[in-house]
Amino acid sequence: MKRKIYGVSSKFGFGAWEHVVYAFDDNEKAQKWLRTEEYDFRERELMTKTQAIKLAGRKAVEEALRLGVN
Numbered sequence: 515m516k517r518k519i520y521g522v523s524s525k526f527g528f529g530a531w532e533h534v535v536y537a538f539d540d541n542e543k544a545q546k547w548l549r550t551e552e553y554d555f556r557e558r559e560l561m562t563k564t565q566a567i568k569l570a571g572r573k574a575v576e577e578a579l580r581l582g583v584n
Contacts, residue, residue, distance in 0.1 A: 518537045519538040519539075519541060519560055520535055520536070520537055520562065520565070520566035521535070521544055521547050521559070521561075522534070522536075522558070522566055522570050523552070524556060524558075524559070524569075533574055534570075535577070535578040536578055536584055537579055537582075544560050547584065548560055
């Protein structure tokens with residue numbers, strides 16, 4: 515089974531960070547997502563599941579998996 519790549523989009527607003535997690539099956543799609551500009555000063559990072567859980571929380575990672583892999 516191939517490992518998923520997790521992308522976390524983070525934005526600081528109103529005194530707190532907001533994180534959105536995405537799950538990818540292949541590196542090409544993950545890299546394309548990473549290079550896509552959102553024009554709202556978000557930071558994007560690619561990471562492992564463990565790193566995504568540490569940054570965004572288990573609930574956000576599970577939600578990304580529930581919504582499906584990009």
